[in-house]
Amino acid sequence: MPPSQCFPGFALLALDRAAHHSIASRSLLALPHTPRFSTSAPRYGPPPRKGMVAPPKRGTKTLNVKKGKSSPSRDTTKRPAPGDRKALRKRIVLSNNNALEVPTLQDLHKDTVLSGENEGLVKGLPEDVVDALRAVEAFKPTQGWRLFRRPAILMRKETTLLAALFREVEGTANGQAKMTVRKVLIGERMSGKSTMLLQGLTMAFMRDWVVVNLPDAKDITIAHTEYAPLPGSQPTQYTQDIYTANLLSQIAKANQSILGNLPVTTNHSLPIPLPSKSTLKQLAELAITNPEASWPIFVALWKELTQPGRPPIMLAIDNLSHIMRNSEYLSADVKPIHAHDLALVRHFVDRLAGKTPLPNGGMILAATSGSNAPTSPALDFSIQVAEARQLNPESIPQWNPYKNVDQRVMECLKDVGVLKVAGLTKAEARSIMEYYAASGMLRAQVTEPFVTEKWSLAGMGNIGELERVSVRLRV
Known part of the structure; x- marks a missing residue:
C-alpha cells in the first residue's frame, strides 16, 4: 500500500515541498546570475565613493596619510632660494x-713685507688687507681659515723668492726700463699654490699696487655667464x-684707496656719459648699473691704468688650465670657442705671453x-720645458708627435717662467705647527720627533697634508 493511502497528511506535505521548490527555481531564473564566491568587483556594482580605498590585506600594516592635512612625519622645511646653495x-x-688668540703673532707692515727676514715666520694679515683680499675673492673655501682666530700666513722660502x-x-719702476714679471706657480696637489697666489696679492696691496684678480678661470669658461660677439x-x-x-666692481672695491685719488685724464668714447x-x-663703478657697457669701461680703465706715472699692476689668475683649452661656449656655427677667443681671457693671455707689456711695471701671476x-x-709640456730651462738648459724635452698640439697655448707659454711651490722644510713645519698649538688647534707638545713624524706623514712637508694630519685629523 502506498504511503499516501496509509498516511493522508504525507501527501499534502510532499505537494507543499514540490510547490515550494518550483517557486524557488522560477525566482532564481528571474535574477541575474552572479558567482557566489569571487574576488573580482561586481560588474553592475555602484562606483566607489571618493576617498574610499580598499581595505589592507590581513596581516599587513599600512599608513594612511590624508592629503591636505599636516602630519608630524611630513617634511615642511623651506626649499632654498635660487643661488643659496652656491652662496x-x-x-x-x-x-x-x-680658537685662542696668539699673543706673539705680529702683523705684516708695508715697510717689512718684502724683507727676507720674514722667512720661516707666521705673520698676521692686517684688517684692511683682509677686506681687500675678500673683495677680490682671494680666499678659498677649501683653505683652513675658519680654524683660527684670524687670518695668518707662513712666510716660506717661496714667499721670499716672490718678494725678491x-x-x-x-727697483726699476723709476728708471728707464719698467720690469714686468711673468710667472706660473706650479706644484703638487695641496702644496699651497693658491695660498702663494694670495701672498702675492697681499704684497701687491700693501705696496700700493693696483690689483686685478681673476679668482677662478673655471668660472670664465664653463658657459655659465652671458656672452656675445664683440663687434669689429x-x-x-x-x-x-x-x-x-x-x-x-671687485676692482673698484679692493683698490678704492688708489683709484679714488686717480683722475680720468683721457677722453673715452663710452656708450654712457661719464661725469x-x-x-x-x-x-669702474659705472659698470655696476650698466653691465651692458662693462667691456668698453674695462678697456677705458685699463688705458687709464697704463698711463705714465700710474702705479704698478698686479694681474693674477687661479686654475690656469681652464683657459688653456676650448671653452664650453659655442659659436654661431655650433663649434667650440677657444678660451683665447674670449675677450677677457685674451686680455690676460696677451700680458702673460709678453705681447703687451705693462708700461709702469708689474707682475702677471698665474x-x-x-x-x-x-x-x-700643451700646458703640461710648456711647464716641463720651463722647468728644464731653469734647471738644465741642455735637457729640454721634445714634444710627443703622437699628441695633438694646441699651438695657441704653446705660443702663449713659450717664454713664461715657473715658480715651483715645494714642500716645507722641517724648520718651516715646526713654525706652523707651533702656531697651530698656540691657537689651541693642536693638542700636543711640539717636539722634534713629533715634527719629524708629521712632516713625514705629510709627504715630506706638503702643507695641505700637514694641516690635515696635525689639525683636522682627530684620533
Whole structure:
C-alpha cells in the first residue's frame, strides 16, 4: 500500500515541498546570475565613493596619510632660494671665536713685507688687507681659515723668492726700463699654490699696487655667464658683460684707496656719459648699473691704468688650465670657442705671453691646480720645458708627435717662467705647527720627533697634508 493511502497528511506535505521548490527555481531564473564566491568587483556594482580605498590585506600594516592635512612625519622645511646653495658652497669664514688668540703673532707692515727676514715666520694679515683680499675673492673655501682666530700666513722660502721679484719690479719702476714679471706657480696637489697666489696679492696691496684678480678661470669658461660677439673684432672675440661688470666692481672695491685719488685724464668714447672730473673708481663703478657697457669701461680703465706715472699692476689668475683649452661656449656655427677667443681671457693671455707689456711695471701671476684641472697637454709640456730651462738648459724635452698640439697655448707659454711651490722644510713645519698649538688647534707638545713624524706623514712637508694630519685629523 502506498504511503499516501496509509498516511493522508504525507501527501499534502510532499505537494507543499514540490510547490515550494518550483517557486524557488522560477525566482532564481528571474535574477541575474552572479558567482557566489569571487574576488573580482561586481560588474553592475555602484562606483566607489571618493576617498574610499580598499581595505589592507590581513596581516599587513599600512599608513594612511590624508592629503591636505599636516602630519608630524611630513617634511615642511623651506626649499632654498635660487643661488643659496652656491652662496653656501662659496661661503668664506675667516675667524673662529673658539680658537685662542696668539699673543706673539705680529702683523705684516708695508715697510717689512718684502724683507727676507720674514722667512720661516707666521705673520698676521692686517684688517684692511683682509677686506681687500675678500673683495677680490682671494680666499678659498677649501683653505683652513675658519680654524683660527684670524687670518695668518707662513712666510716660506717661496714667499721670499716672490718678494725678491717685487723688489726688482719696484727697483726699476723709476728708471728707464719698467720690469714686468711673468710667472706660473706650479706644484703638487695641496702644496699651497693658491695660498702663494694670495701672498702675492697681499704684497701687491700693501705696496700700493693696483690689483686685478681673476679668482677662478673655471668660472670664465664653463658657459655659465652671458656672452656675445664683440663687434669689429677679427678674428671674432666674445665679451661676457655680467662677469666683466662683477670684476670691475671687485676692482673698484679692493683698490678704492688708489683709484679714488686717480683722475680720468683721457677722453673715452663710452656708450654712457661719464661725469666731468671723475676718478678711476667712479669709472669702474659705472659698470655696476650698466653691465651692458662693462667691456668698453674695462678697456677705458685699463688705458687709464697704463698711463705714465700710474702705479704698478698686479694681474693674477687661479686654475690656469681652464683657459688653456676650448671653452664650453659655442659659436654661431655650433663649434667650440677657444678660451683665447674670449675677450677677457685674451686680455690676460696677451700680458702673460709678453705681447703687451705693462708700461709702469708689474707682475702677471698665474697658478695651476691639482684638484680641479682639465687635461691640457700643451700646458703640461710648456711647464716641463720651463722647468728644464731653469734647471738644465741642455735637457729640454721634445714634444710627443703622437699628441695633438694646441699651438695657441704653446705660443702663449713659450717664454713664461715657473715658480715651483715645494714642500716645507722641517724648520718651516715646526713654525706652523707651533702656531697651530698656540691657537689651541693642536693638542700636543711640539717636539722634534713629533715634527719629524708629521712632516713625514705629510709627504715630506706638503702643507695641505700637514694641516690635515696635525689639525683636522682627530684620533
